[in-house]
Amino acid sequence: MTAIDVRALRKRYPPREPGGVPQDLWRGLELTVDEGEFVAIEGQSGSGKSTLLHILGGLDRAYQGDVRVLGEHIRGLSDARLAALRHARIGFVFQSFNLLSELTALENVLLPDFFGEGIPDAERCAMRALERVGLADKARARPTALSGGERQRVAIARALLAGPPLLLADEPTGNLDARTGEGIIALFRELHRDGMSLLVVTHEARVSRAASRVLVLRDGVLLPDPRLEGSA
Amino acid sequence: MRPARLWKLARANLSREAGALAVSTGGVALGIACLVFFLALGRGVQRVVRDVFPVSAREIEVVVPQVGIGSLFGQVRLDDATVQRLRQITGVTDAFPRLALHIPAVTRYDGLFFGKPIRMGLEVVGTGISPDLIGPDARLPFQDTGDGNPIPVVVNRRLLEIYNKVFAPQRGLPALTDSMLIGFQFPIELGRSYVASKTLPGSYEAALRLAGFSDRAPLAGLSMPIETVRRINARFGQDGGGYSSVLLRAQRSEQVGEIAGAVKRMGLEIDESERNRALQIGAAVELVTLALSLLAALITALAAVNIAQAFHAEVRERTREIGVMRAVGATRVDVATLILAEAAVTGIVGGAFGVALARIGGVAIDYLARKWLPEFPFKPQTFFDFRPTHVLLGLAIAVAASLAGAFFPARTAAALDPARALSET
Numbered sequence: 001m002t003a004i005d006v007r008a009l010r011k012r013y014p015p016r017e018p019g020g021v022p023q024d025l026w027r028g029l030e031l032t033v034d035e036g037e038f039v040a041i042e043g044q045s046g047s048g049k050s051t052l053l054h055i056l057g058g059l060d061r062a063y064q065g066d067v068r069v070l071g072e073h074i075r076g077l078s079d080a081r082l083a084a085l086r087h088a089r090i091g092f093v094f095q096s097f098n099l100l101s102e103l104t105a106l107e108n109v110l111l112p113d114f115f116g117e118g119i120p121d122a123e124r125c126a127m128r129a130l131e132r133v134g135l136a137d138k139a140r141a142r143p144t145a146l147s148g149g150e151r152q153r154v155a156i157a158r159a160l161l162a163g164p165p166l167l168l169a170d171e172p173t174g175n176l177d178a179r180t181g182e183g184i185i186a187l188f189r190e191l192h193r194d195g196m197s198l199l200v201v202t203h204e205a206r207v208s209r210a211a212s213r214v215l216v217l218r219d220g221v222l223l224p225d226p227r228l229e230g231s232a
Numbered sequence: 233m234r235p236a237r238l239w240k241l242a243r244a245n246l247s248r249e250a251g252a253l254a255v256s257t258g259g260v261a262l263g264i265a266c267l268v269f270f271l272a273l274g275r276g277v278q279r280v281v282r283d284v285f286p287v288s289a290r291e292i293e294v295v296v297p298q299v300g301i302g303s304l305f306g307q308v309r310l311d312d313a314t315v316q317r318l319r320q321i322t323g324v325t326d327a328f329p330r331l332a333l334h335i336p337a338v339t340r341y342d343g344l345f346f347g348k349p350i351r352m353g354l355e356v357v358g359t360g361i362s363p364d365l366i367g368p369d370a371r372l373p374f375q376d377t378g379d380g381n382p383i384p385v386v387v388n389r390r391l392l393e394i395y396n397k398v399f400a401p402q403r404g405l406p407a408l409t410d411s412m413l414i415g416f417q418f419p420i421e422l423g424r425s426y427v428a429s430k431t432l433p434g435s436y437e438a439a440l441r442l443a444g445f446s447d448r449a450p451l452a453g454l455s456m457p458i459e460t461v462r463r464i465n466a467r468f469g470q471d472g473g474g475y476s477s478v479l480l481r482a483q484r485s486e487q488v489g490e491i492a493g494a495v496k497r498m499g500l501e502i503d504e505s506e507r508n509r510a511l512q513i514g515a516a517v518e519l520v521t522l523a524l525s526l527l528a529a530l531i532t533a534l535a536a537v538n539i540a541q542a543f544h545a546e547v548r549e550r551t552r553e554i555g556v557m558r559a560v561g562a563t564r565v566d567v568a569t570l571i572l573a574e575a576a577v578t579g580i581v582g583g584a585f586g587v588a589l590a591r592i593g594g595v596a597i598d599y600l601a602r603k604w605l606p607e608f609p610f611k612p613q614t615f616f617d618f619r620p621t622h623v624l625l626g627l628a629i630a631v632a633a634s635l636a637g638a639f640f641p642a643r644t645a646a647a648l649d650p651a652r653a654l655s656e657t
Contacts, residue, residue, distance in 0.1 A: 050654075050655070051651070054650075054654065055651075057559065059555075059558065059559060059651040059654065060650075079563055079564050080563050080565075083561050083562060083563040083566070084561065086558075086559060086560065086561050087560065087561025092559040092560065094556070094559075094654065098552065098553070098555075098556040098654075100244065100553060100556075101248070102245065102247060102248050103244055107240075107244075111556075111557070111560050112560040112561045113237065114233065114238070114240070114241050114557075114562075115233055115237075115557070115560065115561045115562040115563070116561050116566075118234060118237070158560065
């Protein structure tokens, strides 16, 4: 079974100047991520790594091509069904953590439970997620009282709340020092071992080394990285 | 989105935006305070008007037309037969004839009045009324006792108020209660006028005895038993056998229009002078209340504009956060609902403050009025009539104004492209 199946994906931006030519970001991306696979995508700034994640998460719907995530054709889904997909089956992790400063760590982890039908036994799941990322003792702390690494771990716990089969991470170690970043990478390895599908966008080699497969987004196409392929 | 979760998230956002939203909440509070204050003031003043000019919605006064085809032919008279016909009109439950004293009369008093020497003379306007009209308001027998006996009179209670608040303080006379005055006797000279400086042949002196106070008695002058007035008029050759007017009481106020129509078809007229005066004053008060309420509504509308600006700014600031919410499963409706919930809370808080402010303002005004305003007739204990409906209306308008203000920001937030929102720095 494939977790992600992308065919001939293009993203067109309007011309920068009146009368100019629309810009195509990619030249028809092809990507397949199997269930339980940990794939890292590298690429230079502006190559469209984050845009690809947004499309896969149904956050960006202005594209051409065919995108299937967890068996669902993204394009055909309504706003409510896309929200439900993100709510229960896709976890998002961002480079800048994106925690709500007025909520405690536990409440931030519970954020997905605020929406939709909620998550059964959410409080217990949230505590378990915090335990998993090693922050059970910081459940009542506000984000301002946490270090960068702790904040990212809270963000990962939030992504894990509903037990999604797929995790999409956008530069998850980009704002962390080397040692803290290693902890996050170790956590991703652990999630991968538990059978979760991971697609991580990064420009850090240490993250790519943890992945089971590495792709490079270059010149509008996804290419296997000859350096790291198969080295997980 | 479940209410408990919605409330938790809205509360967290509001606590963060408390400073910015305080101005909006203050604006709503000010508008609602003005609205509730003016509505309560309007109702309070209306109540005073009703006290001064009590008009029963179920009663009308029938009179003979001043100039009319009927009267030209001498066909319309308010005699017993006409009163009987009036009683038979559908919806009429009672008919109370009144008879004016057709001869001049004066009263003069020269002596001690409750311990104070007083010397004065007054022209007396007398009206004969049916004892049934005032009922138990007459504390002493209210019936014709014949020549040589004191004439029982009933006075409108408002006259006592005017005496106590205006006449007594000006003349240094004691304030009186109705129980002090019941049984009080004073002289009357029938057939004499100070104003016209004339005395009719056969004029004579008698005594009046106060039998009670009643709101049912005419405001002007003294009310006597109708048989007494008929007897006095007859003594001076002024008894025409009819009545001056007839007060009709309807079963229900909605029937008054139909009864008035039937009365007019009989060639009679409705005297609406007192009713019209009360209605005109009431309408003027309502108009002023309406104008002030519109002013309050304008303030509330401005507060709504302020809320719109505050929430627009908030949505701009929270763009990335909204993107995160969308990423973890919030729908467009969830985002809009969250913004509107925050606006509703702002409205409820502003409305509650506004209602409280109005009450405090009312208490303060009443206190100042009691302390600084001189006594005057019908000076009320309070100028305000706060009703639970005012509280509900204030809160409802506050919430509605806040929701209206936050409507477009909520729409903007819901329409945010989550991918772009997440890319915001």
